[in-house]
Amino acid sequence: MSFIRLIVCVTGVYAMFLLWAIAQERLSVPFKSIDGASSEKFKSALFLGTCQSALSSLSALIYILLRRNSTDTLSQSLGLEHTEPPTAPVANGNTNGNATTPAKRHHVKPSTRYSRKDLLLRYLQCSVFITSAAPFGFAALSYISYPAMVLGKSCKLVPVMIMNVLLYRRKFAPHKYLVVFMVTAGITIFMGMGDDKKKAKHGNGNGNGNGQTPYANLIGMTYLLINLALDGATNSTQDEIFTRHKVTGQQMMFWINIFCTILTTVLSVLPLPYIPVIHPTEGGTSELFTALIFIRTHPSIITPLAQFALTGALGQLFIFETLQHFGSLTLVTITLTRKLFTMLLSVIVYNHTLTKGQWLGAAVVFSGISVEAFVKRKSVHPKLVIEEKETAKIKSL
Numbered sequence: 001m002s003f004i005r006l007i008v009c010v011t012g013v014y015a016m017f018l019l020w021a022i023a024q025e026r027l028s029v030p031f032k033s034i035d036g037a038s039s040e041k042f043k044s045a046l047f048l049g050t051c052q053s054a055l056s057s058l059s060a061l062i063y064i065l066l067r068r069n070s071t072d073t074l075s076q077s078l079g080l081e082h083t084e085p086p087t088a089p090v091a092n093g094n095t096n097g098n099a100t101t102p103a104k105r106h107h108v109k110p111s112t113r114y115s116r117k118d119l120l121l122r123y124l125q126c127s128v129f130i131t132s133a134a135p136f137g138f139a140a141l142s143y144i145s146y147p148a149m150v151l152g153k154s155c156k157l158v159p160v161m162i163m164n165v166l167l168y169r170r171k172f173a174p175h176k177y178l179v180v181f182m183v184t185a186g187i188t189i190f191m192g193m194g195d196d197k198k199k200a201k202h203g204n205g206n207g208n209g210n211g212q213t214p215y216a217n218l219i220g221m222t223y224l225l226i227n228l229a230l231d232g233a234t235n236s237t238q239d240e241i242f243t244r245h246k247v248t249g250q251q252m253m254f255w256i257n258i259f260c261t262i263l264t265t266v267l268s269v270l271p272l273p274y275i276p277v278i279h280p281t282e283g284g285t286s287e288l289f290t291a292l293i294f295i296r297t298h299p300s301i302i303t304p305l306a307q308f309a310l311t312g313a314l315g316q317l318f319i320f321e322t323l324q325h326f327g328s329l330t331l332v333t334i335t336l337t338r339k340l341f342t343m344l345l346s347v348i349v350y351n352h353t354l355t356k357g358q359w360l361g362a363a364v365v366f367s368g369i370s371v372e373a374f375v376k377r378k379s380v381h382p383k384l385v386i387e388e389k390e391t392a393k394i395k396s397l
Contacts, residue, residue, distance in 0.1 A: 002325070009322040014338050016315030023308035028141040031298040040294070042301055045138035047291035049131065050264040051305065055313040057257035060250045063317060067250075079251030080116050113244050122241050123252070126234050127259035131267075133230035136223045143220030159232030167236050175371060182368030183333055186361045193357025235331070238323055249320030257316075333368075 027048065030039035042048075068077040075081045141149060161180055165171070241252060268288040295301055322331045 005321070005325060009318050009326075010334055012318030013315060013322065013334055014341060016311045016318065017335070017338055018341065020308060020311040020315055023304045023311065026304040027301070027308060028138075031301050033297050034299060040298065041142070042291075042294055042298070044268075044287050044291035044294065045135040046131075046264045046268045046287050048138070048305070048308065049134045050261060050268060051309040052312040053257040053260035053264065055309045056316045057254050057261060059313045059317060060254035060257065060320075063250050064248075064254060078254065079245075079247040080119070114246065119241070119245050119247070120255070122237060122245075123255040124259050126237050126241075126256050127263055129230045129234040129237065130256070131260055131263045133227045133234065136227040136230070140220045140223040140227065143216040144224070149224065159228045160235045161232075163229075163232035163236040164239060167233065167240075179333060179368045179371055182364055182371065183337065186364030186368060189357060189361030189364060193355050193361060239327060242324060242327075249322075249324035250317065252323075253316055253320040 027042055030041050032039050064077055073081070137149075161177075238252065241247065265288075268291070269286050271286050295305075319331060319335075322334060
């Protein structure tokens with residue numbers, strides 16, 4: 001069952017986010033105005049985040065309500081209430097006050113493990129990280145090419161692992177470090193060994209054709225590094241939530257996206273002054289107003305914007321299911337290999353050719369995936385055997 005769930009999650013993530021990546025790349029290039037006289041880039045990253053997070057929270061709520069038990073309250077369905085299983089009676093079988101004494105003694109020490117306040121603060125923390133990271137990732141595309149963006153994102157496994165160790169003192173199995181190294185190295189080889197001779201003719205080798213100086217690449221990579229650090233903090237905090245609180249992936253998805261929607265809406269409505277990356281519109285003008293004006297004058301953005309929000313919302317259902325059952329490191333491995341398949345799909349759709357170095361990088365990535373699958377299969381099989389034996393014992397009793 002665990003293997004089937006993993007296959008379903010991988011398929012869902014791949015399908016939704018391959019379409020999402022196409023929409024994202026389309027949103028990063030100029031759109032023609034309604035009269036066709038000019039072209040302009042869409043710069044409202046907060047508005048993009050609001051559209052996706054609002055639709056994601058709605059899809060998570062629908063999923064939760066469809067899957068909820070009839071006896072659960074709304075608070076329980078949303079993961080705000082945790083009910084401890086009944087404590088086992090004492091050895092003599094008494095059901096009087098003596099039987100409850102051990103349970104009372106066990107809960108004397110105050111704990112925030114299932115605290116609603118602590119849980120909501122963790123959700124808010126993730127939302128702040130996500131809301132802060134998105135503008136930096138979107139702004140990086142103004143200075144570096146989309147393939148360079150994918151190259152930087154291919155190293156996401158490293159900050160996720162570092163943040164898990166630094167923030168929460170979490171340790172990983174030795175094979176995880178090998179998989180991280182192989183996947184990161186493989187995608188880096190794949191992206192770095194491409195034929196850039198044609199790109200060099202356009203825009204100082206950065207592939208964007210804008211004739212930007214090398215300082216533009218430095219700015220873009222700085223933004224990307226900030227984005228990766230915030231992504232790593234987000235994933236490690238999500239792991240901590242699953243460790244300390246009994247919540248499902250869809251419950252986490254609902255609350256994080258609710259907080260993200262609130263944060264981005266407030267930031268979009270307020271007439272904030274010009275803030276690099278976070279609020280790139282002119283001082284005194286709300287970003288929401290600017291975004292709506294852009295959509296009205298550039299209607300061709302509506303289709304990729306709707307595709308971006310819808311595929312992102314559906315893809316998050318599979319992402320949080322993966323996060324709940326397999327952890328952030330497995331999730332990031334899946335999303336990174338999805339980026340490789342995005343590049344391969346681009347090769348097929350646009351008839352690009354791959355160099356020998358790129359085929360080598362693809363082979364390294366698939367080797368890393370094979371190591372993860374092999375170890376996962378070896379660890380799952382003994383657990384199934386133990387579960388079958390325990391089931392047989394219970395039936396015999």
